[in-house]
Amino acid sequence: MPTRPTLRRCALVALLALGLAGCVAPKHQASAPTSAAAATSGTSDPALARFYDQVLEWTTCGSEQCADATVPLDWSEPDGETITVALRRVPASSGEPVGSLLVNPGGPGRSAIDTLGFFRQVVSREVLAAYDLVAFDPRGVQHSSPVTCVEPAELDALTSWVPDLSTDEGIAQAVERNGEFGQACLERTGPLLGHVDTISAARDMDVLRAALGDEALTYLGFSYGTELGATYAALFPERVGRMVLDGAMNPTLDSGEVAAGQAAGFEGALRAYVADCQAGAACPLGGDVDAGLAQITRMFDRIAANPLPTGTERELTLALAFSGVAAPLYAQASWPLLTQALTKAMEEGDGSVLLQLADSYYGRAPDGTYSSNQNEAFSAVLCLDDRPSADPDDMRADAAEVAEVAPTVGRFFSYGGVACEAWPVPAVGALESYAADGAAPVLVIGTTNDPATPYAWAEQLAGILSSGVLLTYEGEGHTAYGRSNQCVKGAVDTYLLTGEAPADGTRC
Template structure:
């Protein structure tokens, strides 16, 4: 979730379309006219919606950069919506966030809005937004394409102090570039600010109460909203939950363990499918992958796309990308076969590039920069390289293939120019209506135990389980998950706590 190397976004494009369900619900409530002191102009704004292609409408909503200084500098949030198909039975807006942090909510809705349930699309405007610092919302932009190429290719499984120092140098350089290019913005891009923005969006959209679907990091954003505005909630779905009470390094270590779980699921599937080229047992497949990564550490792979060498770090990133969604497993099988048999990392590199939104011309979206900027200010970070190295060593013990790569990916936060002393704590959202938390048992990026923990922390948490693979559940096309989620969003009546879908 946290490291720029392993960004958790809802991977909807490769997923099967979902089906809707029929239900009933109350008509839209009158919009709230109450705004916090000094923020009336923000809460009372009416977006100027304009058509932006394929039936979508786009607008910009203004929020204060610093909520303690509402008359100061402003941030324009890019917003998109697919209007409800049936205006006569419209309930309101369904605000969404795809995760990251750093994922574009505008792009998410453009790509995925029509994959939401039929009844949801009929009765809700499906709304996405780019959070502050992301994509089209005053983006944090620190690094050039070549600089990010170097950052991602750096050996994130150091074998000696020289390699560790190289990681430290890359982390320092990343942080310094963000201080130079985005220093005034960095204190204000954290999740707590983005959650406050969501309440401005709720009012600007004309909704008395918030209806929200958040995936991956979007669950942390949604939980933060619930903690700050429990009385303003109509229905919240938190899919692929992040555990708010964990420290920054605890999150990374647990995420690395999640990728190990997903790798074993891939290995089991490869063997059961027959003709697995990597071994005749899951253990043999995992050993083969581990040996391949060790060899790639010593001798990087070539690729036919450009002049880059496919280092061990890039190979691990490519593997991780494919583990996010089960539909990519055949691609991973092909990529590993190409890499192991031909020393050709072309397919793995393509997966890695997709993971971090690297374009064919060598440029990147601002996903990585925004991801780091948000994560580094959300929670306290280890004080120095040596302390951080201890966390990476712990991760390697419990997640040998992924631990070091996931943990070292967040190293720039050690050197970040803006630090918080606010320790993580449980989120209770006392006074909120039922909040549905969805967990996928073999989720690689947000381990199932996080969903269990968040549902338990929330005073009104309801756990919905998907016994399956891949990152997040709702847009995977499982009819049980789809119906339970759609029914709740439409009626605000949750499924029974502990419901499991298969």
């Protein structure tokens, strides 16, 4: 949403338009936990035994299997209310799995269950033969006990909204409207809204590990999924198995630092796109790279003053225009779509393609419905994990610094404090340390010109983790495994299959 400037969600899956059919009713015999399950529960707390010792009942979902796990609503009150975490599994093709590979696509708010088809394409055949591939939706997300806030029409209004943040009065109005959105979330979601934080979700993952019968957690997380994985490692270092964190986030950064890093990341990605566009044919951006970026800035200014028609009842506002520009920057293969969108907007005054790209980012279908609750869950998790300052002077100072490193897109990553200032449940915050002392080697992957999770964050996370191993992909786009080159693929596959991590600092 325009008042949540940090684009921590991975849009690659949305652009690929991959999805899955819903579950169906027929059941088959649940596979029993391994004989080691009792020894791997990982808890000596009797109040938690009912969660760690539960037996998952798997049902048939097309060619896959579905189950629901039960976890505490509030981990500080395990005897209280419970919620469910949904799982979907692709059994190992060998028929003899060595364990489970849990996967998460990022967000916060992306549904791993709805993107399991994406993981089936990204993960190599050898890994799919060795492991049961298990997607789970974290608490608050889609198929698990979900956050619910507003109807689609109101979500349309929020994603297209351009608040006036140039005055104290405009800032106060933005805080109020976001507070109203949060209140709607609380009314529809109930107490769960205060418990969808990353730490609680990571605790859930340990229950899933035990219920799946695994002594250690094997995990592949992209984007925000790396923060979830790093949090798990910090909480349960002795239960870390083979963990891949691709498109790494640094969980020790506050919201302002995240916004500044992403602003610089998207500026760099946009600069690389402009250079590539100008080197080809039919690019709407003339002159050198700086001139091309200046033309994009002027386009944003014109749209701010006069939103573009789209051939529908909806106009392309400034907020939607930026989302439409940002979405294709997640993957270099999508750059031609951005060229098409900019050509339409700049030469024909037609915002239709930028609107389609923005809708793809937000998961909005042509009929006005949304494919998931990703936008609502995104806000809920973000406002629980960190609560930045909404003081106008603080935000103006931060905005000035962001503008220096990201003159083209910096405005879209500023004033983030208005998003959570009036959120109706208190923040949970982060852990004191993410060192995960005693954990097995954790493979951290960074892409050198990643727009959403800047490469520096991968370097930082690998240094924060006591057993972090850094693997670098020299290229463009968000994340690397499954979309970069054989060097990255081979290193990750070898690690997942044998436990042998590449040498720290390996570059591909």
